[in-house]
Amino acid sequence: METSLDAREELDQVTQKRQQHTCGHCGLKLTGGEIVQLHHIDGNHDNWKRKNLTAVHKSCHNYIHMSKSLD
Numbered sequence: 001m002e003t004s005l006d007a008r009e010e011l012d013q014v015t016q017k018r019q020q021h022t023c024g025h026c027g028l029k030l031t032g033g034e035i036v037q038l039h040h041i042d043g044n045h046d047n048w049k050r051k052n053l054t055a056v057h058k059s060c061h062n063y064i065h066m067s068k069s070l071d
């Protein structure tokens with residue numbers, strides 16, 4: 001299933017709001033000017049269900065993938 005850029009941006013906003021604009025990894029605010037990315041918790045990048053997504057800082061996202069070696 002194709003997910004459009006607009007839909008992803010909306011998901012991004014929804015996910016951040018649901019997390020009260022805190023990072024799903026470090027718990028700090030996402031509004032510090034750092035790039036925010038959506039992480040697929042199960043590692044499946046085709047799974048765009050909301051509960052599979054968590055908004056994290058770009059640096060935290062890198063860390064998650066380095067430590068878990070998912071995809």
Ligand SMILES: [Zn+2]
Nearest residue numbers: 023026057060
């Ligand atoms: Zn973070």
Ligand SMILES: [Zn+2]
Nearest residue numbers: 038039040061
């Ligand atoms: Zn990820």
